[in-house]
Amino acid sequence: RANVERTRVALVYCDVDGFKRVNDELGHSRGDALLARVADHLRTAVTGDDVFVGRLGGDEFVAIVARAPEDSHLVALARSLRDGFEDRSSGGRPTRLTVGVATWVPGDVVDPEALVRHADTAMLEAKRSRSGFRVFDRALRRRVEAERLQRSALETAVALEQFTAHFQPVVDTQTLEVLQVEALARWNHHGHLVLPADWLALAEESGLIVPIGLTVLREARRALERFQMPVAVNIAARQLTEPDALEQFETAWGDAYWEHLTLEITESALVQTVQAVPVLSELRARGARVAVDDFGTGYSSISRLGRLPVDVLKIDRSFVRELGTERGRGAVRAIIALAENHSLDVVAEGVETAAQLTALVDLGVRQVQGNFLGRATPSLPVRGPRPTTSSIPIVAPPVRSLHSVPTARAGQ
Template sequence: MNLQLVELLTLLSKQPDATAMATRAARWAAEALDAETAAVVRAGVVLAGVGVRTGANPLVGEVLAAAGRPEPLDLPELPRAFVAAAPVTDRGPQPTQLVLARAEEPFEVEERLLLVGTGRLLGQALQSARALSDEREHRRRSEALATEREQLLGTLREREQLLSSLLDLQQAVARRRPVEEVLDLLAARARGVLEGDAVVVVLEDPLHPEALRVVARDDRPGALPCAAALAHARAALAPAGPGRGIHPGCVWHVAPVRAQGRVVGGVVLLDPTGRTEGREHLLGAFAEHASTALNDEYTSTSLRASYYDQLTRLPNRTLFLDRLAQGTGGTGGTGTQGTGAQSGDPGEGGLALLYVDLDGFKAINDRHGHQVGDLVLAAAAARLQTALRTQDTAARLGGDEFAVLLHDVTPEQAVAIARRLQDQLAEPVLHEGTALRVGASIGVAVVGHEGTTPASLVPDADAAMYTVKGAARGPEADGVGLFHAELHRARTARLRLEADLARAVETDEFVLHYQPVVDLEGRPLGCEALLRWQHPEDGLLYPDRFVGVAERSGAIARIGALVLRQACRQVARWRREGLTVDVAVNLSGAQLRPALLGEVRAALAEADLPATALTCEVTETVLVTEAHAIAVLADLRALGVRVAVDDFGTGYSSLAALRRLPVDVLKIDRSFVAALDQPGDAAIVEAVLRLAQALDLDVVAEGVETEFEARVLRELGCPTGQGYRWARPLPAEDFRAWWAARVGTGALV
């Protein structure tokens, strides 16, 4: 009997709910005791059974009364039935019983005991099922309550964030902060509260009331171009204009900003979610605060003053370009004005522009901090103003770039003034006993000289400055360049190259060649992915033709991301084919931003490539000059990616700095390898190898071209190298064949 009850317990434990348990127990009891009918009943209701319908049954009371009697009971379809019953101890609200009936044969004592055991087990199972059901219901209610509480907390947090943001804006206005700060704060807080892709404040231009301008913005890069914001604002602020509309991929909303009783601009929200509920109301609250700021007398005055750079008090780019437009518009296209020059007769000169870029400012800013950098910028601005005539205009264009507009000067006079300004800027700035020195690269363009027109004045001066900035600064170089026609041709070629680069990114014209990395015996270990551009007209271009332009135009970050994904996909493909290849990819300084970690993760995941198969290479100079690079590279190493210092020995790393840098590999620059026949250079390579050994770093010698170089490197203890001695950079298919030929076809799957 005990074995039978164990079997029943196992069956009941597998049932999903109480009804299934009761049905299973009734069926089991009927089979075990050879009964035609079995039922679980409570208060005259059949809960489950075999050979009987569930629900209310008028015979239940009569059957229960006959349980245990020696004489049989006649039941429908079951004459002369003997009845046995046992309590089901489930501690329910009403007593429950398990009832069996069979024809002709009374129940023996042992059978009645088995029935009692069955009732007890069923009761225990029903209690467990009820407890589990209660627990599940309690958990469901708890989760629902937690969800409601979380929603309530979210609503309270949103309201608190809104109230906090509006309070900050009110305090900024009350404390008479400059209007630029108020509107910048408003854009940032509005985007945070509204969770939009961008928030832009658009206002009338005080110099040109018929035009609108973007005065503050808080967005993700590329989220809402200024032109799009202005278009939305114009549409919404027109009489009876719409307050919302569709932007590609999102919905835009505009709330009007008023000053002195009329609409003067708007706050534009680009909402990628497409939600509308509550958006207009919240955006309107921020627009009201913008209106309050503009109606304040002090901030209204500050808005007019917003055309001046707050640090240097020079005209900013907006005001400078406006004055330039006025000046060139009054020259009749010649740029001449009869204001007189420092030398020469009045009226013989033209309009000139000096484009000034400070040399060495970034190093001071990084080394001494932004406050000292601001001190240097303010000093440079003061010297520019002091050295100029009253009719000339100096402006800060942004960062460490300035511009000077000269009236009525010849090209020679403009160059002379530029050199005088350069001498003034070269004087040291004293700070706490330290002499801080910057130089200046100055580009000069004069309307009417070498094809310069009023419209091309700024780009011509910028091109001349760019040429000076990029030239070697020898002892005879003066850092002043006068625009000439050849620069125009060079700029045209550069602009064409920039346009071609933008197209190449979209049309996937970049390809990778792979140069093997080997041990010094020539056994393949990995490769370095090297960028090439398959130009549709100019053929295969090497990086020296286009990387500099890509860095200046800002395209290098997108190109770098393409290289990263393409290299990971190719190496993953080789690995699936049986080639155990690791790959090194070069990173530019522009890529060393926090977003790089996500790009690397995505590239590895897309290719299904382990992080340990990827090495990211950066130049020694980038490591030293880009202050944020170390943190980004440390994050990459934490991901499992290796980091290599390229061209090691050509930069400025000290031993103390190298110990702190997050690197795994040193790559010895080709210039040292090529001079291994010189004792001094061989000693440098040996010192680098010892340094790497002491710091537990790997070493790769770059540009190994001869067996002599490979032999000397082996003797010095260099473990790995790459160069023409073993292979040039190869297209993917050629690299695969090269690798297979050296590891043997047996290594391939």
Template sequence: MPSWLTVLQCLVAGVVVGLVAMETGAWRGELRRSGVRWGSAWSLALAGVCLLNGLYGVLAPGPHASGLLFARFVAYAAAIVLALPAVRAYTGGPGVRRFGTVLLAWFAAAGVLWWTSPLILAGIDADGVPSYGPLLPLAELVPVVVLGVYVFRAVRGLEVTTAGACVAGGAVVAVVALVGGAVAPASWSTEPLRGLWVVPLVAGLEVLAAARVRAVRRAADRRARMRDAIASVSNAAWLAHTPAELLETARAQCEELLHDPSIRGTLRPLSRDRFVTEFYSAEGRALLPDEQSFLRDVARVVSSAAERHTLTSKLRDAAYTDALTGLHNRPALDRQLAAALGKAEVESTRVAVLLCDLDNFKHANDMRGREWGDRLLRRVAAQLVDAAGPGAFVARHGGDDFVVVVERAPDDTELLALARRVQGRFEYLAHRVPATPMTVGVAAWRPGEVRDVDALVRGADLAMIAAKRGSKGAAFYDDLLRGEFHERTTMRRELEEAMSAGDIVVHFQPLTDTGTLEVVGLEALARWRRNGELVLPQEWLPLAEETGLIVEIGRQVFAAARNASEKYDLPVAVNVAARQLDEADFVRHVEQSWGPGAWRRLTIEVTESALLHDDAHARAALATLAARGARIALDDFGTGYNSLSRLAELPVHVIKVDRSFVHASGTPEGDAVLRAVLAVARAHGLDVVAEGVERAEELTTLVGMGVDTVQGFMLGRPAPTLPIRGRRPGTGEIEAVTPERLPQRLPHQMSPAAGS
């Protein structure tokens, strides 16, 4: 064999091996389809045929010539057999098991004949030219026919591509060369054909492999772009304001990537805030599997984002919306006011706040039930929105407080008119209504003032409190009210300092028996000692009750009352404000302050107003203390709305006749009222104490009507120690005091001339 043919065949084999290695590296990390493996194995088998044929030309004749020929035959058999799965992998043809079994059996039989008979290889001459047997052409060409039948079945109906045409052309040339080499007489001129026939086939296979590599690269690039598109849609999901906006963004991405302007997308809501998204080709174009997978992935991203957006919207609404009324809540109010003040500062306009409070809502809610209260609050919310007008910001500030924010607010007069209009639009749902169902406080921010949201709302709250105190229905937080607030703030601070410094002291006023003028009890009264002088109770007690300081003051009074009761061996009465009764742990505070036992020495005085609204909690607390043994006294009796009709329902042992009725005694009308009050008390089995006795005539009238216990400046002013009292009874019989003898029994220092 010419040396250049040997070199050519070895070179072809080396090139094939190198190309296979390059293709394997190119495919690494990609789809790794089976076609790559089978195609590479087929190419290596073909390279083996070419290499062994070239080596035979170098080594023959020699001792290894026969072995090289058989190795070439085995490589040839491997190339034919491996062609089956390779073709199937590239074309998706039918199964190869039967064909492969036939070919393996055929080549196995030929191999046996190769070594056992001269039918395949007859011998090798001295020049190294092999002498083939008569069955060698059949042994080599019959498998080619079988392979051809399979290839025909595999490629039938497939679209012819450029790479496929190259492979087909190379295969035809290879078969022609193979047949020529098989049927031609053996010689050094025909022997190279047994190795070089693989060259056109390998060339076609390399063209196909290159095309496949390019396709895989394109597919890989496309998948990378798909991943980038999905990531882009995922990022856009955080910036999109609505699911529809995200759907359009995703559709545009799909259209650009798939080069299909007919791509459409739908987003449909399901139950429980779930969504389903679908992308499709409106033209009905058949989508490739990777395209379908890409559209499904994008659809899942859009659906998840829509669900997240819905959940976020609900959470935002829950964070800034009152669940009961549907109005804005307090955080939303703070945010809106901050924005409104910033805008008003730029525009040099005013911002006003209307704080609307439902009067006595707590008592009405306790009496009528929570469902009634919820219905009322929703009705109030609707009416406030209607009264405030379109575009107004209305919020529930908490409890029964509502706030209306007015941007570009008019002057104070118009704001007050708006407040009264808002107030007038409200009406209770029940038939029992108070005289003033709603109180409105108004405050306004002016350009140049500090932008303080809390201060603005606090000003409206103070105006509302002032309106409640004055029964005005509506009030404006003006300079006068601001000065009053400053005074009240100063007084509160001084009161807190007085409580810490021990300047809140307890004085005791005597309760006197009208028959003996003996002090039979004491009333403990809180007094504020400031700079050595006493502050009038009416100047600070309302503030203490309004701010809640009365609770701690009351605890101190209970403790001082217990000490006085033990020191003077007398029962003591303690006044309790409505604010104290509202405390959830009022009974526990009394028990801790009063101490154990001696409950029969304690009388708790409450005003009619504290029980006017049938506060179940207050009544239950008083009933608990009464069960301990304490006595309950109804203070200022006769000044309430319905005390006579509901007296039997209250846990009361004593009524204290208001001083206004005592001062009216001595007249027919006044005496008639006193007799009626005493008749009511006796009908209910209650003890009576008359307050505000300041004249001897008043005491005489009360004695004549049978009042047993009186109290007033004439009989003793509040003092830090035991007040002066009349002669204590001895062991003998005490002379009764009659109206005629009363002036003679009065101590000199308690005479009417002493005044009040």
């Protein structure tokens, strides 16, 4: 009808903030009563002959506004829906609505699901920015389109095996010997290396982090053979929640030399992902070590640390940057004491200056990594003498055929 009349249609998407907390803490009957109050609020606030109000499911409601007004009026409607509802019946913080608005205009493809997605995207953006309401405007549309293109490029990169690993050294602070290398994922996009900061969040959200992580693990296994040196690999929580996670790890790494592998997982992922602990425990039983990455920035309970399958604490770079202050040094001292109490090793990451290295040595940190000690490179990054391999059994490399090399002629 709007196409015939050349009018717009708006979809107003409302989400109840904190609804899960009400259900979990106060019971489903209180949650149901809250939903009924939201429905009454929407019926009262969104009126007119060309308006339809409904509940999509869970705590999500929509209002469809035919013959929709200009964006400024839709913003005012979203604000009134947000400001006009404040439910205090659950105790504690009041329950509010977060609102997203998307509009169909004549000439657009008739795609109701896309309109719902756009309104949902606007609502999620309002949650992220804590603004309470947001309209799916041109700027948000451009961002969504850019993310769609990036996701398509990321899927292509995985299919074409464009991901590889670069290796950063972990060194002894006393001797500068390279003790280990950490395999870091890099996306080789038409000869240009794309760092994880530009694609990691999308890879985790889309699930593409699973094949990317397995690629890096395979590269790490090959690095063990090339460098004859232990390797560390970052793993995402998503990898540990796969139904066949153990089989995937075994296929990528192999069935031997687990004792030369360190699996690094962020503190928040380790604590918040229930499935992570049994999988890590099983891999640890095979001989692998487990490191808590970015330690001190997550939400772990110190009392739980002794019960988690952990061997190493990695001091986050944010604490290393603050070593020039007493607050920063105090945080590092606390982490070292905690590690000693639980018989854990400590590695400080993000060392960028000689002053930071000196401060860490003074504090008793024995293992560090960072650009000051060596940047991540495709080959073995060496700073100082390599450690002897007397305690590390030589890893048998795969059999390779030898090619003859022409002998140089006299005089050359």
